[in-house]
Amino acid sequence: MVGIIGYGTQIPRYRIKVEEIAKVWGADAETLKRGLNLNEKSVPAPDEDCATLSVGAARNALVRAGIDPALIGAVYVGSESHPYAVKPTGTIVSEALGICPHVHTADLEFACKAGTEGMFIALYLVKSGVMTCALAIGADTSQGAPGDALEYSASAGAAAFIMGRENIIAELLDTHCYMTDTPDFWRRENAHYPEHSGRFTGEPAYKKHVFGAVNAILDKTGMKPEDFDYLIFHQPNGKFPVQAARQLGFTEAQYHYGLLTPVLGNTYSASSPLGFAATLDEADPDQLILLVSYGSGAGSDAFVFRTTERLLKNRDLAPKVRKQLDEHRKYLEYGVYAKFRGKILKPE
Amino acid sequence: MNIPRHWRETPERYRLEAAKCRKCGKIAFPARLICPDCGHKEFEKINLSGKGKLLTYTIIRTAPEGFEDIAPYAVGIVEMEEGVSVMGQVTDCDPEELKTGDTLVTKFRRMSEEGKTGLIMYSYKFVPDIGV
Numbered sequence: 001m002v003g004i005i006g007y008g009t010q011i012p013r014y015r016i017k018v019e020e021i022a023k024v025w026g027a028d029a030e031t032l033k034r035g036l037n038l039n040e041k042s043v044p045a046p047d048e049d050c051a052t053l054s055v056g057a058a059r060n061a062l063v064r065a066g067i068d069p070a071l072i073g074a075v076y077v078g079s080e081s082h083p084y085a086v087k088p089t090g091t092i093v094s095e096a097l098g099i100c101p102h103v104h105t106a107d108l109e110f111a112c113k114a115g116t117e118g119m120f121i122a123l124y125l126v127k128s129g130v131m132t133c134a135l136a137i138g139a140d141t142s143q144g145a146p147g148d149a150l151e152y153s154a155s156a157g158a159a160a161f162i163m164g165r166e167n168i169i170a171e172l173l174d175t176h177c178y179m180t181d182t183p184d185f186w187r188r189e190n191a192h193y194p195e196h197s198g199r200f201t202g203e204p205a206y207k208k209h210v211f212g213a214v215n216a217i218l219d220k221t222g223m224k225p226e227d228f229d230y231l232i233f234h235q236p237n238g239k240f241p242v243q244a245a246r247q248l249g250f251t252e253a254q255y256h257y258g259l260l261t262p263v264l265g266n267t268y269s270a271s272s273p274l275g276f277a278a279t280l281d282e283a284d285p286d287q288l289i290l291l292v293s294y295g296s297g298a299g300s301d302a303f304v305f306r307t308t309e310r311l312l313k314n315r316d317l318a319p320k321v322r323k324q325l326d327e328h329r330k331y332l333e334y335g336v337y338a339k340f341r342g343k344i345l346k347p348e
Numbered sequence: 349m350n351i352p353r354h355w356r357e358t359p360e361r362y363r364l365e366a367a368k369c370r371k372c373g374k375i376a377f378p379a380r381l382i383c384p385d386c387g388h389k390e391f392e393k394i395n396l397s398g399k400g401k402l403l404t405y406t407i408i409r410t411a412p413e414g415f416e417d418i419a420p421y422a423v424g425i426v427e428m429e430e431g432v433s434v435m436g437q438v439t440d441c442d443p444e445e446l447k448t449g450d451t452l453v454t455k456f457r458r459m460s461e462e463g464k465t466g467l468i469m470y471s472y473k474f475v476p477d478i479g480v
Contacts, residue, residue, distance in 0.1 A: 011480075013440055046418055047439055047457040051470065055456040083468055092470060096362040096456050098395070324480045339417065 002127040003171040003305065005067070005164035006314065008060025009277045010053045010139075011157045011264065011324040014043040016337045018152055024334045025147045032152055037238025041155035041265025042325075043332055044141040046340050050079040051089050053158035053270075054139040055096045060318035061135070061160040062097065065167075069097050072162065073131025074104040076121055078114025078269045080187070080194075081141045082107050093137065111185060112234055113295020114138060115269040119161055120301055123172050126163045133164045140268035145193035146343055153237055155265025159273035169311040170280060170289065173304040174221050178212035185296030196296075205298050206236065210244050213292050213300035221304060225249040229287035232258035232275040234294035236266050257282045264325060278321035285309045354469050361471040364398055364454060366432065367391035377432045398454035399477065400428035407443045414460050426452055426474055440475040451477040 017040045022029035033039055044053070054077050062069060075097075077089045090105030108114045108121075115138015122134035139158035144150030184205035187194035197205075210233055218224065225231075231254040233241035238261045245255050258275035267274055272293040279289055284307065291303040338344050359365035360378040367379035371388035377396060382389055405424030408415070415421070422443035425435050438446060439457060452474040459471040 013480075045440060045457075047459070047473065049458060049468075052456050052458060059456075095358060096470070098363050319480045327480065328478045 001168060001171055002123055002163065002165055003168035003308075004161050004280075005133065005167050005169060006061040006063070006065025006162040007160065007169075007277050007280055008057045008062070008064060008318050009157065009159045009274055009321050009324060010056030010060070011274075011321070012042050012044045012048055012053070013328055013330050014045060014332055014340065015040050015329045016043050016332045016334070020332070020334050020337070021152055035239065036152060037242065037262055038153055038265065039262050041153060042157055042267070043337055043340055044156040048156065049083045049141055050077070050081045050139045050158075051083055051092045053141070053156065054089065054093045054137045054160065057139065057158035057160035058093060058097055058135060058137055061162050063318045064314045065133075065162045065164070066314070066317075067133060067162070067164070069099045070102070071133045072097075072099050072103060072135050074122060074125055074134040075099060075137070076106050076108055076118030076135070077137045077139060078108040078110070078116070078118040079139050080109055080111055080114065080268055081143065082109070085189075099135075110299065111296035112236065112266070112268045112271055113293045113299055113301060115159065115271075115273040116291070116293035116301040116303070117295075119163075119273070119303070120175060120177070122161070122163045123175070126165060127172075133162055135160060135162050137161075138269040138271075138273040140270055142266065142268040143193050143341070146338075148193070150194065150196065153261070153266040155267050157264065157267035157270045157274050159270050159277045161273070167310060168308055169314060170305040170307050173306055174217060175304075176213055176217040176220055176302045177299060178209050178216060178302070179299035180209070182208070182296075182298035184298055201236070201296070202240070205296060206234070206240050206294055207244055209298050209300040210234070210292055210294050211248065213302040214248055214290070217290070217302040217304060223288075223304070225254075227288060228254060228290045230258060230279045230283060230289045231255045232272050232279055232289070232291045234272045234292065234300075235259065235261035235275060236271070236294075238262040260321070260325065274321060280307070280311060281315060281320040281322065283307045283311065285311060351467055354467070361459075362456065364396040364472060366394050366396050366430070368394050375430050375432045377428075377434055394430075396432065396434070397429045398472070400426040400434070400452060402438070402446065402448055402450045402452055402474075403427050403433065404448060405438060405446055422446055424452070424474060436472060436474050438474045453477045
């Protein structure tokens with residue numbers, strides 16, 4: 001038996017509303033909000049990045065797991081906003097958590113799927129018996145070019161999961177990965193902002209891979225949509241996951257807790273992992289959860305988890321997602337947001 | 349800050365590692381080789397909890413090089429739960445709203461960077477304790 005023994009999240013305090021961005025670019029905020037099912041997004045403070053958010057989330061996961069950090073044999077950080085092009089985020093995070101030096105670390109990148117990539121590797125390393133525990137983190141301080149559609153959604157956050165074989169709070173039942181080479185979104189070396197292929201990001205990209213992963217894992221497990229208590233899809237906006245869920249036969253009650261994008265934005269590698277954490281915050285024991293990520297380029301990882309009694313014991317030991325999301329928010333004007341995100345050119 | 353010094357200070361900056369004297373119990377942060385109270389040379393390694401009360405602070409309005417973009421910001425002295433005083437930046441808050449006696453907690457944050465292509469220095473900073 002393998003599964004999650006602790007989870008934790010970190011969401012910045014700062015927010016910006018769609019209206020605030022739209023008024024700078026002469027866009028109609030109501031159309032955007034309705035079209036994207038998105039109202040506001042999180043913004044990292046100037047001293048927050050992928051590494052700091054990862055450490056914050058992982059510290060909360062360690063509190064919930066209640067283990068000695070030295071038991072963790074691997075640390076995987078999935079992100080498309082690693083602070084360095086060459087120098088691992090994983091070593092910074094491992095050092096801050098007190099896991100170094102007997103640990104395997106790797107920085108993963110697969111657009112918005114990098115977080116669940118780490119979860120997949122960590123779960124199977126622990127299942128294989130190579131190590132006792134492994135830590136997987138999805139974290140991003142994602143960038144959207146000024147005025148681009150992505151600027152309304154690209155946000156920041158992190159979710160961390162510690163995998164183990166004892167004291168499990170959510171047991172892994174099965175996984176399935178669905179990948180093809182699909183050019184829907186990319187960022188070239190040295191490019192500051194990503195580019196995307198507009199509407200092509202929908203049907204042939206997001207939906208094809210999410211549907212592919214869901215249908216395959218339903219076949220594999222012999223389960224039906226109604227067998228699941230909860231569902232979490234990747235959330236590039238608030239529209240895609242809702243459309244996909246309904247078309248696949250899931251209901252609002254199943255994705256209710258995991259759908260965070262309308263008030264959080266798209267946290268990229270942390271998007272579906274944060275939705276999963278928010279669902280664990282609310283789930284009862286012995287409930288089935290389907291988690292399906294999506295990363296451009298493109299692919300989806302699907303996981304089926306079953307919660308255990310232990311979830312109720314440890315989830316109040318660290319802050320819940322909705323607390324980080326809903327309390328003590330600080331709203332920014334566009335000028336301060338632009339300064340925070342390094343969008344203002346200054347002389348060198 | 350030069351790179352070897354930053355690397356040497358990683359234990360206290362990243363993990364709040366302190367040294368507790370095995371003879372008199374005095375906690376030194378950062379760790380020391382000789383106890384400032386009793387002169388003993390054997391210590392137990394501990395990690396500070398990260399929680400404390402703001403003893404005093406100042407607001408930096410004319411910031412040194414590298415910190416101009418975050419001014420105004422507060423730098424405070426915090427009495428940690430373990431009784432040791434620690435100085436650090438207070439972030440994620442309006443510095444005008446701080447009060448002595450406020451409960452603060454540490455977070456792992458970027459401290460500085462050596463330009464846009466150099467090393468990024470990470471360290472603890474204090475934030476108001478809002479339970480998140």
